[in-house]
Amino acid sequence: MSKIEKILKDHHYKRSRIIQILQHVQAEYKYLPKDILESVSQKLKMPLSTIYSIATFYAAFSLTPRGKHLCTVCMGTACHVRGAPDVLARIEEKLGVETGGTTDDKQFTLETVNCLGACALAPIVVIDGTYHGQTTVNKVGGLLDKYHEKKGT
């Protein structure tokens, strides 16, 4: 059984569970590949335009391939006043990509988020689900290197 068949079967081929299905697809492929969405559309008998509508509505879904590590910088009010724009600029410089982009070696994808609700830790950088609070411009380099090292080992 193909990966997509299994995901759809887990959700009993229910159209109402399209968001969970897309989350699963994204967990499996790191993004939502077009051919996979086309086969989801065919198998659920659901218009591709509706799936595309959902996929573009939620910021959590990505239609372009993402890097191995997802780096999210919080740009909420608290993070903003405590220097998030500088942190973001430093990360952009370090990775050589703009917000929303993926590095050429497909290691990092850089994104921003409007508030994570953990303002006490501002400014926050989340890498692969791990929260790094009270980040500073100086700390960023070491932080990213840690993930680069992981790749080496």
Next chain:
Amino acid sequence: MMTLTINKKKVRAKKGETVLEVAQREGIYVPKLCYLKGVTPYGGCRLCLVKVKGWEKPVTSCTLLVEDGMVVETETPLLKRLRRFSLQLILSEHPHACLVCEKRIECADYQECIQKTAITSGCKFCARNGNCELQELIDYLKIEEIPFSFKYRNMEIEKCDPFFERDYNLCILCGRCIRACQEIREAGTLDFHHRGPETMVGTAYGLPHLESGCQFCGACVDVCPTGALRERYSKWEGVPEKSVQSTCLLCNIGCSIDLKINDKKLINTTPTHEQICVRGRFGIAPLVYHPKRITQPLLKKGDRLVQVEWKEALAYVAETLKAYTGKTGILFTPQMPVKAIDSIYALARHLKSTIAAPLALDAVVRPFDVKKFERGSVILIVNTDMVSDFAPVLLHARKHSKMQHRIIVIDAVKSRVAEMADLWLQPRPGKESDLVRTLFAGGRIGKSVGVSQEDYTSCRDAVKEGPVYLLFNADNMKGMKLPKRVSVLPLASSINTLKILEMGTDDSAERVLKDKSVDCLYTIGVAPRLDRKYKRLIVQDSFPPSFDFDLFLPAASFVEIDGTVVNINGKIKRLHKATEPLGNSRPDLWIIKEIGKALNCDLTKRTIRRKRRGKKSQLRKITVTKKYPLYLIVRKNSFVYRGHMLSALMKGFERLRYDNRIWINSATARKLKIADGADVRVIGQAIDLTLPARITDHVPPDSALIYAHPSLAISGDQSVRIECIKS
């Protein structure tokens, strides 16, 4: 029943109705933009706000269900202020330069010359000027200024598709097109995408509509309140002055259509009350004013065709037909009024000529109303792509999910209806009739049919009892015996099919064309391929045929005549004249009557109907051989007007359907080294054609598909070989 009060007027309402629906029925005007009858309310435009007594805040009446004893106000100063505010917000993203321009009144005189600009920055530059719901609301709410800064989205106008174009800079995101596409047409081509200020209407991945499964039914264009979606053909034709109800003759369903007239010219056609398809919506007006249409009688004098008056043309016909009495063959199209068909039969009888309408329908027909399928019935669709060709019928079948219809498709070719069907059996090409026969006769299915036993059993169980509606392609069902409870209709045939069957004449055009005694051929709206020479050739049509002729009689189109036709249900549908016949063209009936007069023949006398008891033909078995290794599937083309393929006349249809190409399976094409669009030669025992190829996965391996057409002189499946032509 409930009672509520709207604007101090006591009104009655049913449970489940919305306040807006009740107000509309009672003649109380409530402004609205996103409301569309028959689809889920959206509540997006906020213009239909009403005040309900006891409720703190105004609510949108389109989403408000009626309650007993409700007291509703639709016009209060607060509501007016809120509506104005909402509309001003909507307009802040809709080009409104003309609205606030001080010269707008004088400007009206010059709008003709400034209309066709690249960017629509105001009403005077818009195709919908004067026919726009926003303009109506601006007048109603007396908006003279927009207190917000204007945002032009600066999106490229989407002109890549045929029939209509899209300027989403004018879109107000009311979502009507989306709901029409999803709920009324069940096509699901359009939806909102992205979020917040970036929200926009479009197809998945922003692909052209041609690649997104759009049927080009035009439902979205018809419901758009602004100029965002506009028909290409009638874009600058202005606001219609009047509308004439008539019938579309482009297929055998005979949908009611409204002919929109402006300045004595047909500008476009819209559905009357039910859904129509791309033919009826976008095909008619361009056909009537087609540049290739001939509107003058033409007579061959020497080597030249000369324009002549009707008097001379009719004298020539009368003389010729008289001289060739008993040696004349008449071929006519069923796409004309019943009376004209009767007269043609009478004329043929008088001239002792052989006559045929090229229906090539040689199968059992048990008519039923395609708008009323019995509850719980099975709709069996054989070799017909209902989605592309007969979507209005399919919508009737699917309208009530409560009715629990099951749609089963039997087709060797992957069609769009096969993709959406409850069950799709894909037999090997040519085995469809075997499958259908076994399905009703019982027994096991042979391996050669190529259908799994499991699928076959579930299909057989479904059609075991109860009503079954069989919609089929006649070419594949010759000599078929079916139980009484099966209603049978060939959808891919012409209007008036039932009329021609009732007349009971031989309907094979081949018989006339192969008749050696025929020296004079008179074709009426038919353009067959001629394999031999005739002494005289008379053509009565709107478009020139591919062969040389002696006389051309220009016939009027079906929007230029009055009359009646018989549709596939056996219902009589009316044609109403909307415009005068173009140029010097004349209705078919008039021409035939004039010929009758000149020949002293009484055409009013009804011909005696004789049921022909000919030998029922059997389906030919097709075997592929080494010499002819490919199975060629031949399908009836239902996009034909009077013997001319719509694709040959209008580019939009060609881009939509590719029905003038030979469809070749991609693996087969790779093997034969055929590229998409390349010219190929198709050679069979009886055919030798050259046409462009279309590479597709919809056709099964080792086979190809072609749409039958009189000018190709090809009928029924056959085995062929395909050769690539090297340039």
